[in-house]
Amino acid sequence: MMLKSLALLAAMALGTAASAEEMKMAVTTSFANSGLAEVLLPEIEKDTGITVQLLVVGTGQALTLGAAGDVDAVLVHSRAAEDKWLAEGNGTHRREIMYNDFVIVGPSTDPAGTKTATNATDAFKAIAAAQAPFVSRGDDSGTHKMEQALWKTAGIEPVGDWYRSVGQGMGAALNTAAGMNAYILADRASWLNFGNKADLAIDFQGDPALFNQYAYLPVNPEKYPHVKAELVEKLEDWLVSDKAKGLIEGYKIAGQQLFVFNAQPE
Amino acid sequence: MVSTILPLTVENIALRRRGRRILGPISWQLGGTGITVLMGPNGSGKTSFLRAMHGLERISDGRLHWSAPIDQTRARQSFVFQTPILMRRSVVDCIAYPLLLDGVSRRIARDRAAEAATQVGLAAMLDQPAQLLSGGEKQKLALARALVRGPELLFLDEPCANLDGRSTSDIEKILLAARDAGTRIVMSTHNLGQARRLADDVLFLYVGQLVEFGPASRVLQTPATPEMTAFIKGDLLP
Amino acid sequence: MNDIWQGLAQAARLIVARDADLIEIATLSLQVSLGATLVASLIGLPLGAWLAINRFRVRRVVIATMNALMGLPPVVVGLFVYVLFSRSGPFGVLGLLFTPTAMVIAQVIIITPIVASISHQAIRDLWADYHDLLISLNASRTQRIKALLWDGRRALMTASLAGFGRAIGEVGAIMIVGGNIDHATRVLTTAIALETGKGEFGMALALGFVLIALAVLVNLTVHFLSRTERGSRW
Ligand SMILES: Nc1ncnc2c1ncn2[C@@H]1O[C@H](COP(=O)(O)OP(=O)(O)OP(=O)(O)O)[C@@H](O)[C@H]1O
Ligand SMILES: [Mg+2]
Numbered sequence: 120m121m122l123k124s125l126a127l128l129a130a131m132a133l134g135t136a137a138s139a140e141e142m143k144m145a146v147t148t149s150f151a152n153s154g155l156a157e158v159l160l161p162e163i164e165k166d167t168g169i170t171v172q173l174l175v176v177g178t179g180q181a182l183t184l185g186a187a188g189d190v191d192a193v194l195v196h197s198r199a200a201e202d203k204w205l206a207e208g209n210g211t212h213r214r215e216i217m218y219n220d221f222v223i224v225g226p227s228t229d230p231a232g233t234k235t236a237t238n239a240t241d242a243f244k245a246i247a248a249a250q251a252p253f254v255s256r257g258d259d260s261g262t263h264k265m266e267q268a269l270w271k272t273a274g275i276e277p278v279g280d281w282y283r284s285v286g287q288g289m290g291a292a293l294n295t296a297a298g299m300n301a302y303i304l305a306d307r308a309s310w311l312n313f314g315n316k317a318d319l320a321i322d323f324q325g326d327p328a329l330f331n332q333y334a335y336l337p338v339n340p341e342k343y344p345h346v347k348a349e350l351v352e353k354l355e356d357w358l359v360s361d362k363a364k365g366l367i368e369g370y371k372i373a374g375q376q377l378f379v380f381n382a383q384p385e
Numbered sequence: 386m387v388s389t390i391l392p393l394t395v396e397n398i399a400l401r402r403r404g405r406r407i408l409g410p411i412s413w414q415l416g417g418t419g420i421t422v423l424m425g426p427n428g429s430g431k432t433s434f435l436r437a438m439h440g441l442e443r444i445s446d447g448r449l450h451w452s453a454p455i456d457q458t459r460a461r462q463s464f465v466f467q468t469p470i471l472m473r474r475s476v477v478d479c480i481a482y483p484l485l486l487d488g489v490s491r492r493i494a495r496d497r498a499a500e501a502a503t504q505v506g507l508a509a510m511l512d513q514p515a516q517l518l519s520g521g522e523k524q525k526l527a528l529a530r531a532l533v534r535g536p537e538l539l540f541l542d543e544p545c546a547n548l549d550g551r552s553t554s555d556i557e558k559i560l561l562a563a564r565d566a567g568t569r570i571v572m573s574t575h576n577l578g579q580a581r582r583l584a585d586d587v588l589f590l591y592v593g594q595l596v597e598f599g600p601a602s603r604v605l606q607t608p609a610t611p612e613m614t615a616f617i618k619g620d621l622l623p
Numbered sequence: 624m625n626d627i628w629q630g631l632a633q634a635a636r637l638i639v640a641r642d643a644d645l646i647e648i649a650t651l652s653l654q655v656s657l658g659a660t661l662v663a664s665l666i667g668l669p670l671g672a673w674l675a676i677n678r679f680r681v682r683r684v685v686i687a688t689m690n691a692l693m694g695l696p697p698v699v700v701g702l703f704v705y706v707l708f709s710r711s712g713p714f715g716v717l718g719l720l721f722t723p724t725a726m727v728i729a730q731v732i733i734i735t736p737i738v739a740s741i742s743h744q745a746i747r748d749l750w751a752d753y754h755d756l757l758i759s760l761n762a763s764r765t766q767r768i769k770a771l772l773w774d775g776r777r778a779l780m781t782a783s784l785a786g787f788g789r790a791i792g793e794v795g796a797i798m799i800v801g802g803n804i805d806h807a808t809r810v811l812t813t814a815i816a817l818e819t820g821k822g823e824f825g826m827a828l829a830l831g832f833v834l835i836a837l838a839v840l841v842n843l844t845v846h847f848l849s850r851t852e853r854g855s856r857w
Contacts, residue, residue: 143721143804152821173816174721174802189720190711290820291814297822315822344708441755459761470756473749473774482770483760 122159127310142350143190145174145181147261148288150333153219153308153377155370162366167353179259185209185336188343192351193336197261201334210336216358217367217378218332221265223323224293224310225251225302233302239326240273247273250281252301256292257284265331266304272328293319306331311372332381359383388416390453390461390537391569392416393438397447400433402595408433408593410447415538415571419585421562422601423573426616430593432467432574433541438571439464449573460487462538463531467546471521471549476502477511480530487534501529506555528556539563541572547580557583577617581605589613630828637791637829649833652810652822655723655790656790659730660738663790664783667735671742671782672772676750686743692736697729704729708800720804729796734786735750741785745778760773776828780849784842791838811837 150156151173160171174184178195185193186209194216195201201213223233223242231249234240246253255277256263270277283294289309296303297317305313310321335355340348357363359382367380399409408430413437415421421590425432436442438449439462451458463483472479481498485491499511505525510518515526524544531539541560543555553576560583574580575590580587584601591612597604608614637645674686706712708720709729721723749771757767772779794812801808803817811834818827 143802148820170806171719172802172804172807174804187712188715288820290822294822313822315824345710348690410694441758464759466755470753472753472770486762486766518717610718 126219127294138295140168140350141172142192142264142347142354143172143174144192144194145176145190146194147178147181147196148175148198148290149260149306149309149331152289152312153173153306153370154310154312154372155367155378159363162362163354163357166362167352169350170264171354177256177258177260178264182209185338188338191338191346191348192354194333195261195336196331197264198325198332198334200261200264201331201336203205204336205359208339208342210339212337214335214355214382216333216335216363216382217380218330219378220307221262221304221319221329221331222307222310222323223302223320224296224305224318225322226300227318227320229322231258231302232321236323239323239328242323243269243273244275246302247275247277250279252281252283252290252299254269254296254299254301254303255282255284256304257286257288258288261331262289262304269304269328271343303346307375308372308377311375311377317375333378342361359384390451390458392452393538394450395438395447396450398437398444398449399446400430400442401445406445406593408437410593412447413588413595413598415535415569418567418569420560420570420572421586421588422580422584423571423575423588423590424575424577424580424616425590425596429590431590433544433593434590435464435542435571435573439540445578460534461536462540463534463536465524465527465531465539465544467542469527471515471518471523471526474515475505475512476526477513479515479526480533483530483534498529498533499533501533502526505529505559521548521549523554523591524548525552532559532568536568538569538571541570543573543575545574545576553579577605579623589616591616626824626828631832633825633829633830638833645830645833646765646779647806648809648811648814648830649837651723651808652812652834653837655726655730655810656787657789657841658723658727659734660783660787662727662731663735663738663786666731667738667786668742668772668779668782670735671744672746672768674739674743675746675768676771676783683745689736689740691745693740694735695733697733697793697795698799700729700732701799704732704796713809720800721804721808723801724810725800726797726808729800730790730793733793733796734789737789738782738786741782742775742779745775745782749775749778754759776849780845784845787841788838791834 146156150185156173158262161194164170174190178197178200181193182200182204184190186204186207204210205213224240225231226235231251233242233245236245255266283295283299283301285292289305290313292303293309293313294315297315297319300318302322315344335358337348337351337355338346340346364380367378368376370377393416395411395413395415397410397412400407411434423434423603425431433442437444440459472480472482477495477498480493480501484494484497502508502511507522507525507529507530518526528544545556548556557579560570580601587601587604588595588600589597589604589612597608597610597613605611605617608617624717634690674682704725705720707718708714708725709719753771757770762770792812794816797810798816801813803809803813811830815827815830815834818830
């Protein structure tokens with residue numbers, strides 16, 4: 120009796136077959152957390168008939184999945200890593216789509232005094248000087264890479280009790296920062312969508328150095344013949360269309376526009 | 386019933402465990418008919434000897450010689466353990482189990498098991514879980530299970546150890562009936578009265594050695610050895 | 624504490640409204656975990672019984688390995704299965720990565736040692752109990768195994784349910800090999816991880832309560848179907 124019902128359920132589990140117009144795209148946690156995907160995906164499906172299955176991972180893992188041929192395209196935001204990935208022959212090209220920006224989130228009282236900093240590097244210097252608690256993603260994500268670049272420009276090697284590398288996604292890292300009342304570098308979208316802000320607030324923002332360029336990278340079909348190159352191309356055309364521009368720039372959280380569309384026509 | 390597996394010749398068998406000889410060397414012949422009662426103090430080797438003959442113990446020296454090929458002897462004998470081993474099944478299913486092993490259909494096996502249960506006075510609890518029976522009821526169940534295949538040879542290890550007078554006499558009646566039907570019985574007991582009531586022969590073990598063997602009337606009246614004499618008188622043995 | 628009440632209320636709301644996403648996610652959770660439990664039982668139960676009644680040379684090694692595998696972190700299993708089924712891996716051509724099938728495979732690896740280990744222990748104890756009797760009754764090897772499996776069925780069911788419990792609550796491995804793709808491979812545990820990441824603790828807790836309810840429901844159903852509560856000992 121038990122075996123029969125189990126067998127039935129197992130058969131059902133294995134029967135979940137893929138439909139024809141599906142493709143997989145690895146995106147970063149910050150993009151998924153922005154909520155923009157939920158606006159775009161239904162429209163993509165309506166206009167092109169493509170069901171885009173999102174794998175939400177860090178930039179490092181997204182590029183690894185692409186390099187292994189496990190996804191058809193990648194949407195990430197880490198220029199240096201993207202160029203290296205392309206140079207290794209993993210993808211066909213890089214298409215810039217849009218950008219958003221990072222913000223320095225921290226205790227609303229701003230104990231390190233970052234609010235008065237003139238640029239992002241100075242804000243980081245102030246945090247290090249005050250030894251104020253700082254949470255780092257530490258997961259090789261685009262956000263993590265941006266953070267490391269800022270420390271480098273500031274000429275600081277972040278070590279010590281105040282610097283906590285959590286090795287987790289944006290949301291989990293924000294949860295940690297909220298729990299510790301610590302500073303953290305976050306993308307604006309994740310921050311605005313984050314539901315557990317506690318005593319945290321945006322302490323520093325606006326430096327162009329904090330802009331965060333998203334790029335679309337199709338996986339190389341010569342390396343992996345099974346990738347759905349045709350769907351990938353269709354999706355790219357849609358992503359750079361005026362329809363996409365309207366949806367991306369019209370997407371707001373708490374009245375704030377998050378993304379600036381900057382795709383160039385070919 | 387004509388026995389096909391007896392006589393059994395016990396040829397100089399000895400059991401060694403953990404570097405100690407716990408039984409033997411013993412030579413003996415088990416044949417004929419009737420009930421042989423094994424007696425001896427605690428630890429003298431009664432259980433070991435019965436289990437060795439039944440094939441449950443690894444024999445260190447010597448050998449057993451059956452009158453039938455060894456693969457045919459097993460199915461024609463049964464054993465009632467000192468502490469009953471009961472399967473996690475109902476009373477009737479426990480008794481029916483040996484018949485199922487022989488390929489008897491489930492329905493017939495259960496009918497015959499119910500009959501056997503009735504004979505030992507368990508008719509009222511056929512569908513009860515066997516593990517819930519009282520100590521005496523468990524012994525009766527084990528006896529019914531041992532008899533259900535109609536064995537030629539039946540070993541019993543202190544079958545009445547925990548039973549009251551009434552149950553003891555029930556079991557003795559069943560054993561006598563089985564003997565009269567031709568089953569050869571070898572059993573151990575500490576109960577001298579029981580030995581007097583049941584035994585045709587008595588075999589006396591002392592520190593793993595066969596000390597005395599003979600017709601019950603002779604051994605129990607006029608023992609030939611000081612050990613048996615002392616045992617009957619209830620004296621502590623040195 | 625407040626979060627917990629919110630979570631409970633949220634869970635109730637989702638269930639009453641028969642939220643389509645919730646039903647989809649919960650159904651997939653059940654399918655994957657029950658599928659894995661079925662496969663793991665088909666492998667683990669006979670393996671456990673076999674190990675319990677047979678003496679062979681590498682038996683100790685097999686049992687030690689099995690016990691060690693029980694402590695394997697799911698993430699490691701997930702990575703292992705990912706590497707095998709990645710397009711660039713040995714089984715890449717099957718295209719199973721990021722499908723429910725891959726999730727079942729990962730969970731089978733995780734829970735089979737548990738199922739085998741618990742059934743091994745149960746059958747070993749029962750065998751110690753029955754050994755002399757079954758030898759005395761001249762039961763053949765097959766008859767012995769049948770008797771042990773039948774009389775030990777309740778313990779074996781417990782072994783399977785323990786495997787199911789581990790499977791339905793597992794997140795590390797299926798996150799990696801399933802990918803937590805919405806409407807494709809998202810299950811309760813990965814959805815919980817996602818909501819927690821977003822700081823949506825209320826929703827995460829609500830899904831957690833649904834998960835607990837589901838696990839309890841499956842256990843009760845199995846017990847009811849097998850009528851094991853009838854009779855006090857087995
Ligand atoms: N496997 C074993 N390893 C070591 N010693 C053993 C083993 N089995 C039995 N013995 C020893 O052998 C001796 C005989 O044991 P056995 O059980 O045959 O005695 P018994 O006559 O049946 O005693 P009782 O009247 O108490 O039932 C005892 O001293 C016992 O401790
Ligand atoms: Mg004894």
